[in-house]
Amino acid sequence: MAKPDQDVRERLRQHFADLPPEDQAGAWNAMWQQNITPWDRGLPNPALIDTLTNLSGMLGRPFKDPDDPSKSPRRKKALVPGCGRGYDVLLLAAAGYNAYGLDTSTLAISSAQDLANEPDRDSKYAPAIPSEEGGGRGEAEFLEADFFKDAFLAHTDGGEFDIIYDYTFLCALPPALRPAWAKRMSDLLSPTGHLICLEFPLKKEPRLGGPPHGLTCELYEQLLKQPGTEVKYDSGGYVIVEEGGVGRADGALTRVARWKAERTHEVGKGGDYVSVWMHLR
Numbered sequence: 001m002a003k004p005d006q007d008v009r010e011r012l013r014q015h016f017a018d019l020p021p022e023d024q025a026g027a028w029n030a031m032w033q034q035n036i037t038p039w040d041r042g043l044p045n046p047a048l049i050d051t052l053t054n055l056s057g058m059l060g061r062p063f064k065d066p067d068d069p070s071k072s073p074r075r076k077k078a079l080v081p082g083c084g085r086g087y088d089v090l091l092l093a094a095a096g097y098n099a100y101g102l103d104t105s106t107l108a109i110s111s112a113q114d115l116a117n118e119p120d121r122d123s124k125y126a127p128a129i130p131s132e133e134g135g136g137r138g139e140a141e142f143l144e145a146d147f148f149k150d151a152f153l154a155h156t157d158g159g160e161f162d163i164i165y166d167y168t169f170l171c172a173l174p175p176a177l178r179p180a181w182a183k184r185m186s187d188l189l190s191p192t193g194h195l196i197c198l199e200f201p202l203k204k205e206p207r208l209g210g211p212p213h214g215l216t217c218e219l220y221e222q223l224l225k226q227p228g229t230e231v232k233y234d235s236g237g238y239v240i241v242e243e244g245g246v247g248r249a250d251g252a253l254t255r256v257a258r259w260k261a262e263r264t265h266e267v268g269k270g271g272d273y274v275s276v277w278m279h280l281r
Helices: 004-017 021-033 046-054 087-095 106-116 151-155 177-188 216-226
Strands: 077-081 097-103 142-145 161-166 191-197 255-259 274-278
Touching: 021 106, 021 177, 046 087, 046 177, 046 274, 077 087, 077 191, 087 097, 087 142, 087 161, 087 255, 097 151, 097 216, 106 142, 106 151, 151 216, 161 177, 177 191, 177 216, 177 255, 191 216, 216 274
Parallel strands: 077 097, 077 161, 097 142, 161 191
Antiparallel strands: 191 274, 255 274
């Protein structure tokens, strides 16, 4: 007998099964309306908390010292596409970044804004660096917007984000949009920025479809070393790594760290990996 969580995921898969890729973004709001939100775990992912802590040296402080000492430091910017209720956005803001969450669902954005205004936010998302030490909380803004279009950039002081975080966004996309995902990540990431991917669900066979669609380490590598270029799949849905490899294209991102997450949401335990990517220099 199927478990309740499996039943919900099957309803999710069937909801998107017959929708063309260009229509899927608008269909997520219906899932929120029906309370079919298996991706919503009620708190930030512990793997992101650990990443921000353990890689603080690599990521640097969440603001840049101004050229003019009389001016306040400029906070770095973070972007979370497919943010849902925005737990990870609030975490990044508490870490000191001006954090922006995107979602195509009206209900998701409304829920995220409500969460940001809850009276216990200060205790749940305390600033990682106190104001008196030059830190303090960054802004958290939630935008109903399409990640693949530029309209939202008018609200984020342009592109060039210092951190982009992807957890369930790539696995929610139909495979046809994966090359566009990689190209967009490359275009929006600042020259010294970090793309943080929580690779999920690596334990799911790609042939089973989705969302969430099963992903592999090799898929991330192929997509990000040739942003915008189609990848080839075998009959099981696994990406084909061509013998001899493919060279890196302009805008390629290179992986600078990868590890198995010691802490993550229950659904990903034992299978989630964190990978960190940067532009080639």
